[in-house]
């Protein structure tokens with residue numbers, strides 16, 4: 011797809027308004043063992059909080075809103091951070107404002123927002139243009155480096171671990187996600203906790219429906235996975251969960267921005283927090 015066509019597709023979806031249906035009605039369906047999964051998720055968050063300073067990385071997607079809700083319900087001392095890349099959808103930014111207001115009632119879990127270094131972002135756009143990400147994977151990753159990776163490293167400085175909303179069901183690249191992943195200890199010095207690793211999309215929405223958790227309205231417009239506006243589109247029936255992310259790229263395995271590097275198989279052993 012050419013960059014012009016990609017931009018046009020994006021504008022079409024955003025301006026004409028994609029079809030809409032309440033995601034809760036479409037997806038909420040608990041697994042038979044949902045209760046046990048919920049207990050394990052809470053135990054994982056408690057273990058993370060007990061292990062030292064940890065932060066939740068929130069993209070403000072459905073999984074992350076569930077995790078924040080669990081942190082609040084159990085009054086866990088876990089800071090929540092959001093990477094505002096400067097290119098998020100208006101709906102995502104509105105949800106961020108709501109979350110900031112909500113967390114004022116939960117001082118154990120404050121919100122932090124990290125933004126790219128303005129000069130670096132501006133220089134990249136001046137040099138490569140606003141649509142650089144459509145031209146090559148290298149340029150796309152360079153943009154992610156400035157807008158996501160560098161702010162991420164600031165967000166995680168001094169932490170013992172971080173918490174993500176990764177689920178095994180999200181993509182084949184994530185099929186081996188560990189609940190407690192120690193493979194980043196040698197590189198980033200961090201333990202990564204993914205308390206919803208074994209949850210289905212139906213479990214996530216069951217929890218949202220049960221507790222009336224606020225969520226991004228883009229989910230009602232068939233955006234299962236939400237990132238920056240230029241790099242996210244709605245999916246159609248039968249498409250993969252992450253098909254709407256960097257959809258113009260065909261190279262398999264490339265649809266990650268580097269936040270979640272693949273783990274070292276040598277350290278890959280399944281480990282659960284004690285329930």
Ligand code: SF4
Pocket residue numbers: 095097143150151153154155157158237238239240241267
């Ligand atoms: S997702 Fe797209 S817009 Fe966002 S940082 Fe990466 S390349 Fe840039």
